[in-house]
Amino acid sequence: MNLRGLFAHIGGAVSLVACGLRGDAGVTLRGMFDFACGYRVRGRNAIVGAASSSPAYYRRWIRRSEPQLLAKAPPLIAGEIPVSRLVVWLCDGSSAQDTPSVASVRAAFEPEIAITVIAEADRTQAIASLRDALSHLPERVWLLPLRGSDRIANSAAQHIVAALAAHPLADVVYWDEDVLDGGARSRPWLKPDWDELVFLAADGLTGASLICADRSLEALRNLPASGGFSDLADEFLAKVAQQVSHATCLHVPLILTHRLSREVPTDRVSERKTALLREWPGLEDLVVVEGPQGGLRPVFPLPTPAPAVSIIIPTRDRIDLLQVCIAGVNRTEYAGEIEVIVVDNDSEFPETRQYLAALAANGVTVLRHRGRFNFSAINNLAVQAARGDFVCLLNNDIELPEPGWLTALMRHAVRPDCGAAGALLLYPDGTVQHAGVAVGVGQAAGHVHRHVDKNVEGFRWMHRTTRHVSAVTAACLLVSRENYLAVGGMDDACFRVAFNDVDFCLKLARAGLRNVFVAEAVLIHHESKTRGSDFDPANRARFRAELAALQSRWHTESVIDPYQHPLLLRSSERAVLAP
DSSP: OOHHHHHHHHHHHHHHHHHHHHHOHHHHHHHHHHHHTTOHHHHHHHHHHHHHTSHHHHHHHHHHTHHHHHTTSOOOOTTOOSOSEEEEEETTOOOOSSOHHHHHHHHHHTTTSEEEEEOOOSHHHHHHHHHHHHTSSGGGEEEEEEOTTEEEOTTHHHHHHHHHHHOTTOSEEEEEEEEEETTEEEEEEOOOSSOHHHHHHSOOSTTSEEEEHHHHHHHHHTSOSSSOSTTHHHHHHHHHHHHOOTTTEEEEEEEEEEESOOOOOHHHHHHHHHHHHHHOTTOSEEEEOOSSSOSEEEEOOOOSSOOOEEEEEEEOSOHHHHHHHHHHHHHOOOSSOEEEEEEEOOOOOHHHHHHHHHHHHTTOEEEEOOSSOOHHHHHHHHHHHOOSSEEEEEOTTEEOOOTTHHHHHHHHHTSTTEEEEEEEEEOTTSBEEESOEEETGGGSEEETTTTOBTTSOTTTTGGGSOEEESBOOTTEEEEEHHHHHHTTSOOTTTOSSSSHHHHHHHHHHHTTOEEEEEEEEEEEEOTTTTTOOTTSGGGHHHHHHHHHHHHHHHOTTTOOOTTSOTTBOTTOSSOOBOO
């Protein structure tokens, strides 16, 4: 490193610590102490996590990190561009073609790409104009639905065109966005790879996507010419979303759209709900989410009769925890039959044995698992004995404050392509313990958004949004018994304690199933109160062996999780932009 680079490195470290002191001084100071003591990853993660809670951190990232990312795009070369014409549709009813939003598009795409603007506030005329514009050279014409308040970044064309050139089969390309607040950029939304659950909950395409002419025309052909204009874009995008798949929908992981506001009035959200329900089959309802989160929550139908569920709870003494867990199970409101299976792993205290005997006398199945703690073997034993169509793995240190938790999970678990469904788990202080598991975090797998306050927006409330994930924790995991057995259950040889749920969920994904984090199922988790921490000296050797097995089997040191944004700090479970 030359002298200039050294000074830049030192300056970056100083500015990072300054952001951390603004965000959470206590955590920053502890992080600096850990870093000085040789725990560099832990210390740096603490400093970055504290810094990210300050608005200054995003400004720092825009100033220091984003220019390097944007500079990587190749230049546009005439004759090699997979876009000949861009049709800009002002879909919020703006009638002027010289708005700042259109000007930003022209600055980004012209002169290499021709621009046609459709600004019609009449539904019939808008559909006719769009069809006419998109019918010209359809293989190289793309549609950009735009609001009059959106701004497109100057470098957008280079990155979007380069992505399309590398993925010629894509028919939708979308990117990330943030908000302009008083002229300053804030509140970035880092989107995952294509996930229809996310885009049902919130509109992530308008102003931040291109849709090829063929796909656009197919959606337009099925739109009725009569009706209101305000929900036209929602109907159109719902039809597009129905047609695309993960293979044909391309994500450019850069922040290329800046909005004046992301807030949508409740009546406008209700209009979007009506349009989506009309166009999206298989939905029972879309609930309008009140409060700061906003948006919609998809509700899928529950079969009649509801499937029988076997709830499996491993335990060893600590009846104070088990009693709370069992009380929550007893309060659970669910239309189907519930079987409760408690697996006792060598409890020693007489009061525990008395309590288990009382449970057995009241219809609870009590199984015995002798020997050292093996979470995988315990659950495999219970699943073999279970009578339910579905099995719910549940830790004994879980509180169930809301009676509808199982119904919320089941609405997703019964879907044909669902593997495992997992809940939003909170620590007792209200911060997030589990909002899905991302593979590759810490070169292994980690709980994303861990320790984030549930009431803080983060990246557009992704910790409060039901969505697909690579894995969910077995602290609360619902899966069909058939699928559990089909993938061989949990690996009780390689993953006795840690990573068994990650390995299990990845086996489900390999079988063609998708795992779901269900944010409306909210539980409280007193993490590892029974078995202790993986980082205790007595557990380290076992944990290292399980980590090595995970890395060997699933290549977690290098894999990029499709549901985890590549710009996030890979060493930290807390979702923060890498500095």
